[in-house]
Amino acid sequence: MSRHPFHRRLLKEYQSLSQATLPGIKLVSNDENLTNFIFQIRIANHNLYPDYERYYLSINITQDYPVDCPQVKFIIYESVDDDKEDSDSIEIIEKSKIPIHPHIYSNGHICLNLLGEDWTPACSIESILLSIQSMLNTNDKLERPPDNDSYIKHAPLDPKRSRFVYHDDNV
């Protein structure tokens, strides 16, 4: 694949993101074109999200970025625990979870206005990360969206193709 048209902007964003200055957010991996990122999010001191839990967010930059918003969803990330010294021991594969939140579906799709109609090119990968982190941080309900079961049955692969209704400003 060729370079993204806004490669210079992506490069700047990548440089600041890879310096890991956002507490609780870590860049796990990215491709050469800087269009696919995986971030690890940790929520500290929270009743619903234990400190040891790590959540993984996939961010795909579309060809029309930054005029078009990226495709963002939580993913189940498998990390192999290779701390063991004994190489013969069975590898422990740890699976991450999709955080429970009234606006996050169990397939990882997120209902957030910033990822839809309220996106502007002035927003960035960093602003997405921060709003999702704060969305989790301010949550006090251990529940999925009310239409979770029906949504995940028919949800498109790309969350951007879902038409979310933004009605709840409380969480």
Add this chain to the structure above:
Amino acid sequence: MKVKILEWKSFATWHWDLATSADDSGYVEELCGICRVSFDGTCPNCKYPGDDCPIVLGSGCTHNFHLHCILKWLEQESSKGLCPMCRQIFTFKEPEQTSDVLINLKTLIDGHRVMRERFQQGNEQEFEAFGADQDLQMA
């Protein structure tokens, strides 16, 4: 002593004269909010900075952009004609000479205005219809 000049080379620098950077503290590098490249650089599609890749000054708000960048945004229906930075309706200061691209920009902005007005009118009509129903029931 007599000095004879054999050869000389001249240099010049330039930068866009933007209202916000015209303070006494000197030149501050400002970035386009869309492509995050300096105004004195180009939008991602252009090669040479300057008149070929001009800057548009916001008049409703104080935000400026590369003309090509803001055009890209306003071409999107989802932009609703709003400034990416402050979400106010985007209008621009018209320079003395108007180029084809600026006319294009103006058409886009006007298009968004028409869409907004149509949307508002639709709302009012619904409201009136609702009001009329109410009257009927009241009577």
